[in-house]
Amino acid sequence: MADESDSVHDKVSKITRAGIKADDMLDMYKTWAEVYDKDMESDGYTGYRKVVRVLAESQGERRDIRVLDVAAGTGLCGQELSKLGFSNIDALDASQDMLDVAKTKNVYKNFIKEFLGTNQLDIDADSYDAVIGSGLFANGHVKPDCLEQLIRIVKPGGMICLAVREERLRTNEDCKDLKPRMTALQSEGLWERVFHETFPGYSTGLDGVVYLYKVL
Ligand SMILES: C[S@@+](CC[C@H](N)C(=O)[O-])C[C@H]1O[C@@H](n2cnc3c(N)ncnc32)[C@H](O)[C@@H]1O
16 A cells, blocks of 8 residues: 555555556555645656647647547646647546546546446547547556557547656566557557657656557
């Protein structure tokens, strides 16, 4: 369990430890939700700004698109999207406690409490113009096995923009399949990569990787 006296680093390490089960992860977010934003700010977390910028740039002047923020947490991506003029945003997360904080931001239209995985989401095919997500891939969190579901709910021609802490791709067992899975989905003709970049300052001293894919 996370302890209130834990540093942000301790909390992040515990909640992404090898072998952590989804229920334990969600239990930890119960107590973390209230102070998550403050902790992330002190950790220098800015990955969510990058993923929003990349998606926004891909849209030119378009701001009326329907966006789903996946593993939205407390709504950092939604807030940033809202600042840039996006107003048709929904939030999806497996943690009610995190979604409750996201609601207070007044930037989302709909809140969807669902677990991202191989399960079929209760969302119609081709519902969204874009899916965005940051900080979702980690041990016990979202796994690459959900990518087909994300593709299913995005309209052809729509975008999926995701950011991950770079070291997780090498060190987190649950993330090691991300790059091969992304490549395989392109070979299967389901999406194509438009852009990707490794960037500094995902959080203090750590690189991130941002991926932008167009759904075919
Ligand atoms: C580190 S937080 C990131 C939140 C937000 N995107 C951000 O950038 O601050 C991870 C979030 O993913 C959610 N989450 C983890 N695994 C999930 C899954 N399989 N399906 C849906 N949400 C999940 C957690 O509940 C938590 O809110």
